[in-house]
Amino acid sequence: MSNYEIKEHDVLVIGAGGAGLRAAIEAAGKGISVGLVCKSLLGKAHTVMAEGGVAASLGTVDSRDGWQTHFRDTMIGGKYLNNYRMAELHAKEAAECVYELEKWGAVFDRTHDGKILQRAFGGHTYKRLCHVGDRTGLEMIRTLQDKGVHSGIDVYMECTISKLLKDGDKVSGAFGYFREDGRYILFRAKAIVLATGGTGRAFEVTSNSWEYTADGQALAYDAGADLIDMEFVQFHPTGMVWPPGVRGILVTEAVRGEGGRLTNKDGERFMWKYLPDALRGDYAADINEANAWVNDTLSGKLKTDYRRPPELSTRDNVARAIYTEVKEGRGSEHGGVYLDISYQPADRVKKKLPSMYHQFKDLADVDITKGPMEVGPTMHYTMGGIRVEADTQMSKVPGLFAAGECSGGMHGANRLGGNSLSDLIVFGRRAGRGAAAYASNISEMPKISDAEIKEAIDELEAPFKREKGHNPYKLQKDMYAITGSCFGIFRVEADLKKGLDMMEELNERIKQVGCGGGKNYNPGWHLARDLRNLSIAAEAIGRSALSRKESRGAHSRLDFPDTDEDQGHENTSVWKDGDKMQLAKTPLPVMPAELKELLKKKEVSHA
Amino acid sequence: MPEAYNAKLRVYRGDASGGTFKDYTVPVEEGMVVLDAIHYIQREVDPDLAVRWNCKAAKCGSCSAEVNGHPSLMCKTRMKGFSPDETITVQPIQSFPIIKDLVTDVSWNYEQNKRIQPFTPKKDTDWIMYQEDIERVQEFRKCIECFLCQNVCHVLRDNDRKDAFSGPRFMIRVASLEMHPLDDADRLEFLHKEGGIGYCNITKCCTEVCPESIHITDNGIIPMKERVVDEYYDPVAKFLKKVFSPKK
Numbered sequence: 001m002s003n004y005e006i007k008e009h010d011v012l013v014i015g016a017g018g019a020g021l022r023a024a025i026e027a028a029g030k031g032i033s034v035g036l037v038c039k040s041l042l043g044k045a046h047t048v049m050a051e052g053g054v055a056a057s058l059g060t061v062d063s064r065d066g067w068q069t070h071f072r073d074t075m076i077g078g079k080y081l082n083n084y085r086m087a088e089l090h091a092k093e094a095a096e097c098v099y100e101l102e103k104w105g106a107v108f109d110r111t112h113d114g115k116i117l118q119r120a121f122g123g124h125t126y127k128r129l130c131h132v133g134d135r136t137g138l139e140m141i142r143t144l145q146d147k148g149v150h151s152g153i154d155v156y157m158e159c160t161i162s163k164l165l166k167d168g169d170k171v172s173g174a175f176g177y178f179r180e181d182g183r184y185i186l187f188r189a190k191a192i193v194l195a196t197g198g199t200g201r202a203f204e205v206t207s208n209s210w211e212y213t214a215d216g217q218a219l220a221y222d223a224g225a226d227l228i229d230m231e232f233v234q235f236h237p238t239g240m241v242w243p244p245g246v247r248g249i250l251v252t253e254a255v256r257g258e259g260g261r262l263t264n265k266d267g268e269r270f271m272w273k274y275l276p277d278a279l280r281g282d283y284a285a286d287i288n289e290a291n292a293w294v295n296d297t298l299s300g301k302l303k304t305d306y307r308r309p310p311e312l313s314t315r316d317n318v319a320r321a322i323y324t325e326v327k328e329g330r331g332s333e334h335g336g337v338y339l340d341i342s343y344q345p346a347d348r349v350k351k352k353l354p355s356m357y358h359q360f361k362d363l364a365d366v367d368i369t370k371g372p373m374e375v376g377p378t379m380h381y382t383m384g385g386i387r388v389e390a391d392t393q394m395s396k397v398p399g400l401f402a403a404g405e406c407s408g409g410m411h412g413a414n415r416l417g418g419n420s421l422s423d424l425i426v427f428g429r430r431a432g433r434g435a436a437a438y439a440s441n442i443s444e445m446p447k448i449s450d451a452e453i454k455e456a457i458d459e460l461e462a463p464f465k466r467e468k469g470h471n472p473y474k475l476q477k478d479m480y481a482i483t484g485s486c487f488g489i490f491r492v493e494a495d496l497k498k499g500l501d502m503m504e505e506l507n508e509r510i511k512q513v514g515c516g517g518g519k520n521y522n523p524g525w526h527l528a529r530d531l532r533n534l535s536i537a538a539e540a541i542g543r544s545a546l547s548r549k550e551s552r553g554a555h556s557r558l559d560f561p562d563t564d565e566d567q568g569h570e571n572t573s574v575w576k577d578g579d580k581m582q583l584a585k586t587p588l589p590v591m592p593a594e595l596k597e598l599l600k601k602k603e604v605s606h607a
Numbered sequence: 608m609p610e611a612y613n614a615k616l617r618v619y620r621g622d623a624s625g626g627t628f629k630d631y632t633v634p635v636e637e638g639m640v641v642l643d644a645i646h647y648i649q650r651e652v653d654p655d656l657a658v659r660w661n662c663k664a665a666k667c668g669s670c671s672a673e674v675n676g677h678p679s680l681m682c683k684t685r686m687k688g689f690s691p692d693e694t695i696t697v698q699p700i701q702s703f704p705i706i707k708d709l710v711t712d713v714s715w716n717y718e719q720n721k722r723i724q725p726f727t728p729k730k731d732t733d734w735i736m737y738q739e740d741i742e743r744v745q746e747f748r749k750c751i752e753c754f755l756c757q758n759v760c761h762v763l764r765d766n767d768r769k770d771a772f773s774g775p776r777f778m779i780r781v782a783s784l785e786m787h788p789l790d791d792a793d794r795l796e797f798l799h800k801e802g803g804i805g806y807c808n809i810t811k812c813c814t815e816v817c818p819e820s821i822h823i824t825d826n827g828i829i830p831m832k833e834r835v836v837d838e839y840y841d842p843v844a845k846f847l848k849k850v851f852s853p854k855k
């Protein structure tokens with residue numbers, strides 16, 4: 001058997017984005033030994049890309065805001081499929097977690113009176129997104145990184161975990177390799193926190209980075225945890241569509257938050273057509289009112305009595321609207337629609353949206369202060385994920401915790417913008433605390449089985465032994481064809497079934513994936529392993545989507561266009577049973593009466 | 608739309624034990640960047656070609672390399688910027704040891720950060736900060752840690768004084784803390800001694816390559832140099848400062 005080094009920690013955190021870093025800081029604060037592993041260099045995780053802001057009801061801009069409204073917005077956005085307890089904790093704790101970042105050195109944009117400035121975002125009743133221009137994620141990850149390196153955490157960079165190990169039913173460690181030279185490492189740990197992010201790389205058009213290969217979901221699935229709500233994949237309405245090389249790159253919702261207008265090729269502001277009747281009253285009645293809202297925002301007025309423009313409808317709705325406009329022949333030159341902010345003063349646009357300005361200028365030769373952008377939907381966020389217990393973030397597997405995008409439940413059927421960054425700090429902190437408490441109750445390191453280690457090594461080495469094996473990049477492309485055409489923004493039974501059949505066939509080929517070269521920094525080898533994780537996610541998405549015979553939030557079935565009250569009381573959950581993926585519907589936790597009461601209250605949006 | 612053509616790339620292939628440039632031909636699509644060309648090579652020719660990248664949107668600072676000798680983010684370098692008959696040379700950044708192909712060992716940088724005293728807020732602050740007082744700090748905090756400035760700084764690159772100078776990236780890291788309106792620590796001694804600010808002779812090469820357009824020298828290093836000089840070489844100024852003014 002190949003050699004491997006061994007490290008021991010009370011708590012091992014896998015993933016160094018916002019959630020993982022926050023969890024590691026929390027656990028280390030309890031005076032125990034903490035290891036933090038990430039596939040990339042520290043500070044490069046997906047969180048760095050987040051733009052628009054972090055949602056928290058500080059009420060610095062609009063004092064009417066409070067956790068109750070944030071809770072309600074989150075539940076309405078999630079079409080009531082959220083784990084109510086997670087939504088409650090999130091709404092209650094987000095503000096203190098944002099202030100905590102400030103204490104650790106984050107420098108958010110300010111209001112006139114020197115407090116943290118908040119901006120409007122889709123689905124949030126009041127101006128609620130704390131931000132730093134359009135690089136909020138960078139601010140957050142750098143703050144946590146700087147805090148983390150002074151918290152006594154051992155960081156293992158460019159180290160990929162490929163397998164979780166168990167002692168009986170409990171988690172006992174993790175096995176992986178360093179990208180640099182392919183050497184192996186065994187981590188022994190009493191508790192493990194997964195914070196590995198999403199599944200975007202299962203789709204071709206995505207705003208997500210190469211790291212989003214569903215590793216955490218697959219690791220947990222293999223270890224016996226449930227994945228819930230995997231049918232809910234968020235397609236962000238505004239990704240770049242042109243030129244081809246940049247297709248999918250995100251155009252932040254902040255463009256619309258700052259007053260960006262969506263039009264089709266005929267110049268029509270089409271979003272009014274797509275507002276759900278029940279929510280129509282929350283939006284400006286016409287162009288005049290929308291303009292008045294923008295003018296108030298531009299003049300720096302903190303509160304406005306006008307209602308927001310229809311462009312600030314929830315993401316699922318805007319994405320479907322754009323898709324439909326394009327499909328019905330009213331799209332822009334390159335198959336998107338137009339998003340325009342150029343009617344505002346150029347200086348303001350550059351100040352408020354600097355990275356968008358540069359992104360379009362550098363990558364598409366478009367000056368967004370002079371003309372419109374072309375945008376279309378892009379796969380953006382994975383609402384589903386590892387099922388966890390709300391207060392501690394522990395999964396079904398004792399000692400295995402999950403936080404951030406790889407966990408499920410918090411966002412229900414659709415995530416509101418800004419609610420992920422807040423999710424990371426609220427539940428990262430809780431997971432760190434939960435894992436530390438769990439580890440502290442265990443006196444001895446759990447046992448590691450040699451057989452499991454051998455299996456982990458054999459799995460990693462197999463691709464080298466198949467000289468004529470399939471090219472991993474080609475297999476990934478084949479997966480894109482399936483997910484794009486069968487598991488995309490609009491779904492229908494026949495396609496979903498076809499997609500699942502094709503996935504079955506693809507899985508057989510993935511088992512025959514090969515790679516050349518050596519173990520030193522070999523991306524082909526890395527992808528060969530990642531493909532397996534992606535295929536688990538893709539299958540879970542397909543199966544879950546097939547089982548939900550209604551449309552709700554981000555899940556749109558052409559054959560079941562309506563929302564079905566009954567299916568709103570159950571989560572879809574999948575788990576591993578031998579070689580097979582099992583699926584069942586499980587009831588949502590029942591919301592206590594006082595929270596139900598909150599949902600009934602009606603507030604008109606003045607964001 | 609320009610005619611489709613095949614671009615010629617020469618990409619460094621090798622590791623610590625040595626290596627050579629290898630030639631590749633890559634079909635160019637509109638809007639393509641150098642990183643796309645590298646990905647094409649991975650997908651179609653050499654799956655084991657090593658490269659770092661994450662965001663592909665110039666936000667994470669992973670994909671630093673030297674393209675035709677220019678320190679660049681590959682995801683931001685358009686193929687359009689080169690003429691079709693030009694050979695585009697891509698090699699790793701030079702100031703750090705190579706791991707493989709385009710990937711270098713930048714761990715030294717992470718060690719520098721650990722030596723800098725982190726943000727230390729004033730006691731009993733009300734956390735009120737005005738936008739005009741944080742503009743400068745926010746400029747420095749735009750840094751994406753691409754380490755291109757570290758790559759071009761001659762103190763690190765030609766003179767290899769990593770033992771003596773933390774480099775421009777960490778000068779502005781210190782600046783972002785020192786100029787934070789609510790920070791209460793003093794990092795001048797660090798700058799003067801371990802950080803080695805005296806080694807910088809203001810060539811501004813770092814500022815020129817910064818993809819975030821941070822004015823590393825003018826806004827960060829020079830004002831800090833002035834303070835270090837005050838503190839360490841001018842006892843009178845030092846005395847007066849201590850008596851009459853708050854620290855910043």
Ligand SMILES: Cc1cc2nc3c(=O)[nH]c(=O)nc-3n(C[C@H](O)[C@H](O)[C@H](O)COP(=O)(O)OP(=O)(O)OC[C@H]3O[C@@H](n4cnc5c(N)ncnc54)[C@H](O)[C@@H]3O)c2cc1C
Pocket residue numbers: 014015016017018019020037038039040045046047048049050051052053054055136137159160161162195196197198207208209211215216250380381403404405406417418419420421422424
């Ligand atoms: C372009 C863009 C803009 C966004 N803007 C916003 C916004 O404005 N507001 C908002 O709230 N949300 C936003 N989001 C969503 C949000 O950024 C993400 O959901 C969030 O950052 C995920 O954080 P995380 O901590 O869960 O994971 P990440 O930050 O992705 O971190 C995952 C970590 O896990 C590691 N990892 C993965 N697999 C392994 C493995 N096998 N072994 C070891 N390590 C592993 C990775 O290296 C990485 O360190 C945006 C997303 C994108 C793509």
Ligand code: SF4
Pocket residue numbers: 759760761762774775806807808809810811812813814824828
């Ligand atoms: S200005 Fe100073 S830090 Fe910047 S490159 Fe020149 S010597 Fe290095």
Ligand code: SF4
Pocket residue numbers: 668749750751752753754755756757775776779813816817818819820821823
């Ligand atoms: S200062 Fe600029 S060049 Fe230097 S690491 Fe930061 S972003 Fe890169």
Ligand code: FES
Pocket residue numbers: 659660661662663664665666667668669670671680681682683
């Ligand atoms: S890939 Fe992130 S900066 Fe180039």
